[in-house]
Amino acid sequence: MHILTAILRLYLIHIGAFLAVGLSTYYPPWDILLVFIYLLIIGLEARTLKMWSPGSRWKIILAWQGPGILLLGLIVSNITVWDLSNYAFFIMLFWYTPLMPLLSLLPGIIWRGWPLYYYLLLALPFIMAGYHYFLSIAPHVPGIRNLK
Amino acid sequence: MKRFLGNGKNFNLLIFPFLALAFFILIALSNQHVFRNDKAVMYTYIKSARQGRIGYGFNSYYGNDISFAGLEPGDLILGAYPGCAYGRFSHAGIYLGKGKIMESYGDLGVNVQSISHYREYSEVCLLRVKADPAVKKRAVDYVSKRQGAMFYPLAFKNGERYWNCTKIMWKAYFEQGLDFDPENDFWVAPDLFYKSHLVEVIREKRV
Numbered sequence: 001m002h003i004l005t006a007i008l009r010l011y012l013i014h015i016g017a018f019l020a021v022g023l024s025t026y027y028p029p030w031d032i033l034l035v036f037i038y039l040l041i042i043g044l045e046a047r048t049l050k051m052w053s054p055g056s057r058w059k060i061i062l063a064w065q066g067p068g069i070l071l072l073g074l075i076v077s078n079i080t081v082w083d084l085s086n087y088a089f090f091i092m093l094f095w096y097t098p099l100m101p102l103l104s105l106l107p108g109i110i111w112r113g114w115p116l117y118y119y120l121l122l123a124l125p126f127i128m129a130g131y132h133y134f135l136s137i138a139p140h141v142p143g144i145r146n147l148k
Numbered sequence: 149m150k151r152f153l154g155n156g157k158n159f160n161l162l163i164f165p166f167l168a169l170a171f172f173i174l175i176a177l178s179n180q181h182v183f184r185n186d187k188a189v190m191y192t193y194i195k196s197a198r199q200g201r202i203g204y205g206f207n208s209y210y211g212n213d214i215s216f217a218g219l220e221p222g223d224l225i226l227g228a229y230p231g232c233a234y235g236r237f238s239h240a241g242i243y244l245g246k247g248k249i250m251e252s253y254g255d256l257g258v259n260v261q262s263i264s265h266y267r268e269y270s271e272v273c274l275l276r277v278k279a280d281p282a283v284k285k286r287a288v289d290y291v292s293k294r295q296g297a298m299f300y301p302l303a304f305k306n307g308e309r310y311w312n313c314t315k316i317m318w319k320a321y322f323e324q325g326l327d328f329d330p331e332n333d334f335w336v337a338p339d340l341f342y343k344s345h346l347v348e349v350i351r352e353k354r355v
Binding site: 009012013016017020022023025026027028034037038041045048083086087089090094100103104105106107109110113116117118 | 157160161163164165167168171172174175203207254255256257258259294295296297298299300301302303304306307309310334
């Protein structure tokens with residue numbers, strides 16, 4: 001599998017999950033079930049990279065999480081022109097729709113003015129990058145089949 | 149294409165489009181009235197997008213000097229920036245008393261703010277819900293219990309895990325038997341509160 005194919009597959013899965021999870025929020029708690037399917041499928045995709053070099057894996061992961069990292073940069077930069085930081089947060093909420101149901105389960109704790117989900121959303125690019133990388137290097141995950 | 153989808157990996161790529169289609173069909177079949185309603189929020193948004201308007205409009209500090217005198221707990225506050233894509237008003241909150249409002253916003257979730265922040269809007273409207281004070285108090289209690297809950301811009305009216313600025317107000321009063329969305333749309337636009345027969349305008353001001 002070519003590196004671009006691996007990236008494209010992750011994007012297609014993510015966009016498909018964006019639509020499916022977004023629509024499933026109309027029928028709670030189906031959205032929560034779909035998050036776990038999303039994480040499982042991302043895990044399966046990660047497993048297909050276990051023979052790849054660390055450099056190739058990181059290229060794929062960074063390309064996949066690129067939009068999230070870019071949006072995070074815009075949010076923390078606090079750019080007020082065209083309300084860019086604010087809109088970046090809205091877009092980030094949309095971009096991570098496949099994981100929103102998990103964030104929605106968090107308790108309504110507010111720390112330093114922001115709710116818990118705010119911090120976790122900003123951390124998602126790194127959490128997902130770590131999740132993908134861990135599964136791509138793990139020697140064996142019981143119950144997860146190597147699809148390569 | 150065969151090479152791209154091959155080796156038993158089709159499932160990973162196809163499962164979510166399939167589920168999305170299934171959920172869309174289910175939602176569409178059970179909500180045909182929304183698709184037939186040309187005033188539905190989604191059509192308003194699509195129409196605005198065609199005219200180049202997206203989002204909540206041109207955010208700035210407009211210094212609206214409307215008086216907040218005489219507000220009672222349970223009253224509703226609407227704010228507008230010019231160029232909002234989903235109607236005249238872009239934001240909404242419910243008055244808690246003592247100069248505080250409860251609202252829902254992107255990074256802050258369901259949160260308490262000072263009412264003075266509505267001075268940033270170019271248009272502000274204060275609405276009184278025509279209901280018994282006990283009903284309004286229960287609505288205030290309902291929203292107060294949800295502080296810190298999650299904001300999601302396209303929160304459907306179903307469920308209590310995702311909120312936006314209007315859903316929380318709609319739900320607070322819906323639980324008390326007052327429905328600000330008799331057309332039963334997917335989403336509640338701030339304008340619906342303004343147009344509802346369940347409220348009277350206390351005052352409004354455009355700068």
